[in-house]
Amino acid sequence: MTVIEINNLKKSYHPGKLAVNDVSLSIAKGESLGLVGESGCGKSTLARCLLGVEKVDGGSIIYNERSLANASRKALRDYRRNVQTVFQNPTAALNPKLKIKDSLLDPFLQFQDELQLEHFHFSSKQAFVEQLLETVELPKELGDRYPHELSGGQKQRVTIARAISIEPKLIVLDEPTASLDVLSQGAILELLASLQETLGMSYLFISHDLAAVHQLCQRIAVMKDGEILDVFQRDNIYDNSRHDYTKELISIF
Numbered sequence: 001m002t003v004i005e006i007n008n009l010k011k012s013y014h015p016g017k018l019a020v021n022d023v024s025l026s027i028a029k030g031e032s033l034g035l036v037g038e039s040g041c042g043k044s045t046l047a048r049c050l051l052g053v054e055k056v057d058g059g060s061i062i063y064n065e066r067s068l069a070n071a072s073r074k075a076l077r078d079y080r081r082n083v084q085t086v087f088q089n090p091t092a093a094l095n096p097k098l099k100i101k102d103s104l105l106d107p108f109l110q111f112q113d114e115l116q117l118e119h120f121h122f123s124s125k126q127a128f129v130e131q132l133l134e135t136v137e138l139p140k141e142l143g144d145r146y147p148h149e150l151s152g153g154q155k156q157r158v159t160i161a162r163a164i165s166i167e168p169k170l171i172v173l174d175e176p177t178a179s180l181d182v183l184s185q186g187a188i189l190e191l192l193a194s195l196q197e198t199l200g201m202s203y204l205f206i207s208h209d210l211a212a213v214h215q216l217c218q219r220i221a222v223m224k225d226g227e228i229l230d231v232f233q234r235d236n237i238y239d240n241s242r243h244d245y246t247k248e249l250i251s252i253f
């Protein structure tokens, strides 16, 4: 089953130059699709188009068999709930004035009337926060701390916990490990893989780190100058049919 489909998406910031150039991709339920490419190739722009932060200049995003372009307010809200995101910088993603427990509760409180959670259970705010912290392998005491009292890796776990709290269908992970040291990077990738197994979500994992993408994703798309050059199953990465640019990326990974 397809969770999301992008057809011929185009986005331009400057006339005559497309940051995203005719990109078509789809992501299946429970699948991790990696999107890899050098800095400036258009990965984050594509993510921002998906998240509705950028207005697209052409093409369509299909969710629940409907184009977002003519979706009702209700359908757009359903989309916003089901497509969550984790960004590179967890410090910027967390409100410094809110205790961790309050940041964690925010999406739940926003969407509680529409939620039918399968994995998490809400009996009280405290119990819910503790369940989320436990799921991302953080001690429950952290709920009463402020973001500046946590390490970068701990903060990223909190943003992941917040994203999964409302059991979305897709999480857009935009360089989620880039600001972390190597050990924390590995731990976050392992956590993401195990959460995916438990919760059955799909990921769009954006990174310039082919090794990280190869570790987490079943399928990999390679982007350059706004275009998708190559899409392949992880196991086929060394196939001779790979695009020359992919081979170049592989030679340095």
Ligand SMILES: Nc1ncnc2c1ncn2[C@@H]1O[C@H](COP(=O)(O)OP(=O)(O)OP(=O)(O)O)[C@@H](O)[C@H]1O
Binding pocket: 013, 019, 037, 038, 039, 040, 041, 042, 043, 044, 045, 046, 208
């Ligand atoms: N808000 C913006 N206004 C104008 N140009 C932009 C804007 N955001 C991105 N661009 C340009 O669009 C192109 C794609 O940028 P984008 O940030 O999507 O690339 P990226 O692959 O995510 O890069 P990185 O890996 O460094 O984050 C670049 O040429 C960039 O300069």
